[in-house]
Amino acid sequence: MTDAHETAADRSLRTTGGAPPDDAGSSVTQAPTPLLEPREGIPPVIADAGALAEVTAAFAAGTGPVAVDAERASGYRYGQRAYLVQLRRQGAGTALIDPVACPDLSGLGAALSGTEWVLHAATQDLPCLREIGMVPSTLFDTELAGRLAGFPRVGLGAMVENVLGFVLEKGHSAVDWSTRPLPEPWLRYAALDVELLVDLRDALEKELERQGKLEWARQEFDAIAAAPPAEPRKDPWRRTSGMHKVRRRRQLAVVRELWQTRDHVAQRRDVSPGKVLGDAAIVEAALAQPANTHALAALHGFGRVNRRQLDQWQAAVDRARSLTESQLPQPGQAVTGPPPPRAWADKDPAAAARLSAARAAVSALAEELAMPQENLITPDTVRRVCWQPPKESGAEAVTEALAAHGARPWQVELVTPLLVEALAAQPGEQQEAGPRAV
Structure with missing residues (x-):
């Protein structure tokens, strides 16, 4: 369904005289308006192949960028699906799709090939969308755009309020x-997230262009779209809180x-690992190394565990003790x-000075x-x-080093002169950093 009325972006720019202020902190000069309902109402949840085919055709026929969002069950279910x-999308309205009932959205993803996807963060x-066959070729990240533009708060709610006035x-x-089924208030909230x-x-985009940062943002967006899936973490157990x-x-x-x-238990039961056993309990058991289930049950986090579960955790402790x-x-x-x-100061004073x-x-x-440093x-690139x-x-050598570590061309251009000078620093030199022309 096309939007015949003035867009929120037009309304914001009209009420602010054409653009956000120089500090990009708050571009709305009047009291924000609560956004209570989607323009076309709450759409039905797509949960079968026929309805998905209709939505796919509608979005393929739409115009302009497509807003995309996904909801996960972090803290409740195993994984991040x-x-x-x-x-x-303009001309298609809003769609809410159940990826449990429709686990393969590759057809929809293909229909949107070449279309710019707009996502927040x-x-x-992208990882959970990739799992169901939706991978953008080009994108616009509104959170990252907010960071580059200098907004102090870049959550979706803060950005919509400060930029659009809602x-x-x-x-x-x-x-x-x-x-399942998802309550109506939740569906309303989900629809408004892409509204x-x-x-x-x-x-x-207009604000980034005004600041001369639009090309920088485009390079960042292209890098996100082109990035391969993350490699599985090595030894993820080392990230246990309290290690x-x-x-x-x-x-x-x-x-x-x-x-x-x-x-293993969390994956089999499809629940968040924290609901099976807390990190604090794991660390306490590691420090105590209990010899039996009686000693294990006395530890914090194990007192209300039933006997079968106690045996399971004690068996894990015993395996570790027998290695x-x-x-x-x-x-x-x-x-x-x-x-x-x-x-660094002890290992290599010259590197510390650099x-x-x-x-x-x-x-x-x-x-x-x-913008944030x-x-x-990235701090890791500077350190390396x-x-x-x-x-x-x-x-030339610094440019090659930055590019090898994944810095984008705009970053290389701006940071190379800084690092050329910094790499010549000697221990004991007083470093002063003042304003610098770009």
Whole structure:
């Protein structure tokens, strides 16, 4: 269904005299308006092949960018799969699709090939969308656009309010989206999440262009769209909360066995691992290494566990206790990059001086450009270049090093002069970072 009335982006720009203010902090000069209902009402949930085919045809025939969002059941279900997919496009209206009933959306994804997808915090939703066959060729990330434009708050609700002048109700963001049937208030919330996404995109594009940052944003969006799926984490059990307390190898083995047992149970039951056994309980058991279920039951987190579950957890502890020295995990993870910066002064004072100079220069330029430092250049890239600088000095070598670490052309252009100067810094030099012309 086409939108005959004025768009929210047009309304925002009209009420603000054409653009957000220089600090991009709040572009709306009148009280925000609560957004209570989708323009065409709450659409029915697509849950069968016939309805999906109709929606696919409608969105293929639509015009302009397509707003895309996905809802997961983090904290309730195992993994990060999508439990609802929302789309909106000019000429097609809004669609709510149940990916449990329609697990293969590759046909819809193919129908939108070549169309710009508009997502908010795209890297959060792209993995679960990829699982059901939806992969964009081009995209516009409204959260990242907000960061580059200098907005202090870049959540969807804050951006819609500050840029477009509407208030989104965010009360259902953390509900269990695996619930069936989905309650009407949740569906209304889901539909409203894509209601103004394209309008937000249009306003942010104008603001980025005004600031001279639109090409930078396009390079960032292209990098997100082209990025391959993330590699599985190595030793994910090491990310257990509270691991800093676990120092002995035998204790590490207990954490590993309990974590892997919990993960197997959570996957089999399709529940969040935290609902099976908390991280705090795993760490406490690792520190105590109980000899039997009676001792295990006395630990925090195990007191209300039934006997069968106690036997299961105790068996994991016993497996860890029976391992030989050669089978025990090593403390820490294999270091593939520089050591922690706090250790640089002792290990390599020259590298510490380079890093100090680079950080000061990057911080000053990021402040001048009104964007977070990590969006100007990732801290990891700065650390790697400063720890192992190019063998050859000069801009060309630094440019090659930055590109090799994945920096985009716009980042390379801006940061190369800073690092060329920083790599010449010597221990004991006082680093000063002032405003710099771009």
